Amino acid sequence: MDVKELNDYLTKRGIRPSFHRIKILEYLFMNKTHPTADDIYKDLVNEIPTLSRTTIYNTLSLFVEKGIVSQLIIDEGETRYDLSEKPHAHFRCIKCGRIFDIDFDCALFNKKFIDGNKIIETQVNIIGICKDCLKKEEKKTSLTK
Amino acid sequence: MDVKELNDYLTKRGIRPSFHRIKILEYLFMNKTHPTADDIYKDLVNEIPTLSRTTIYNTLSLFVEKGIVSQLIIDEGETRYDLSEKPHAHFRCIKCGRIFDIDFDCALFNKKFIDGNKIIETQVNIIGICKDCLKKEEKKTSLTK
DNA sequence: GTATCTGCAAAACATTTGCAATTCT
């Protein structure tokens, strides 16, 4: 996505395309790693030295409000952000801290109601040990033996 | 559950049953409302005036470590605590803020692995508007008309 | 009497807010 496309992407969704907003949106398109506000800040501040955290927070909450970004509450103490795409599950590894998408289609994703309660969004968070960290543990164990 | 039972409950799980620990465990058995650390503190401090938040945090993390309590990450900025029972989904109402259990059996609850990644725990969080708040909204709408 | 438990006060975080400065039209 080039700047013109990002510009249109925002305009179409009723968001004025300022320089910062385009940069943050571009970051989200390029880094589908469920970054925290601080992750985004730390990376972008190299490019835009005058950038402030407040702008990151302002922009992200605007994006959430307009529905182009969704909040992922999976860690204690910090919120992660994700471009809104088709619903999927998230896996968080307790060893390496990585969070990645899992292509799992929960029966709830298509439901509008459950027990009379209206569903807006369903988040499926899987906590565990990822493939890569499992391999590392295996190696350690076999060396110890 | 009386004090003796709570005492045994802790002892069996390798936790020394201090007065505070029993009180906090009792609270969790009696209030299955997914309280925050602060909820527990505010209620118990009436009974135990010298109680400190630190003790609540210490005790809860001990309980989590020993597996008798699980952490529920569903709200921004605060962790909720739950007696570990059979896996179920949680519903959070964005109007009234209430969080309650939903008896939904996600296919992931019984899985040990997904895509080669080891599953420790799966949390299913449904965000929406609860039955009661929907009714209130209906009333308002019909009055406005 | 030594280890454990508790609690205060301070620190450490992420996030929000008030307001002033800047930018855009």
Next chain:
DNA sequence: AGAATTGCAAATGTTTTGCAGATAC
């Protein structure tokens, strides 16, 4: 000019930490 956007600095709220005092075995 007037509205929207940005950014600093302070405030807020939750949780953690260091350490001292109390309690238990």
